[in-house]
């Protein structure tokens with residue numbers, strides 16, 4: 539505790555008192571106890587162990603405060619404070635984030651490809667895809683906009699996700715003969 543307080547700039551007087559960072563302290567009123575027994579402020583009543591001290595000082599969670607101490611003091615400790623559940627939770631979040639990221643890229647490429655095809659078709663009323671272009675261009679732009687505005691919300695919408703798959707199929711069939719002109723509206 540003393541080492542930590544000194545490292546973060548707290549000067550103890552002979553009675554092991556220093557200025558308390560948790561209230562407007564003019565005369566040292568925070569005691570730092572020997573043998574790693576923590577700290578206590580006689581003015582504002584704030585007290586605790588070294589982790590409480592660092593987390594309150596920097597506005598961190600206890601876990602973040604531990605990590606900060608490990609870094610600042612180059613402690614040879616692997617960060618394994620997390621309980622098993624926290625670790626699982628974090629892995630799950632990372633996996634979900636990756637899935638979302640993957641979907642976002644896939645959907646973006648799909649919608650853009652489709653939009654380009656529609657654009658081309660819209661220039662020529664004789665184009666076999668002209669009507670489809672008239673029908674689908676605006677909604678495709680709208681879908682792209684939604685995807686960019688909030689990919690997570692888009693991904694949560696099962697119908698919207700299914701639609702991306704259908705559009706992808708539609709693109710695959712685009713240059714194949716006119717055997718399938720099924721509309722995509724809806």
Ligand SMILES: [Zn+2]
Nearest residue numbers: 558561579582
């Ligand atoms: Zn205080």
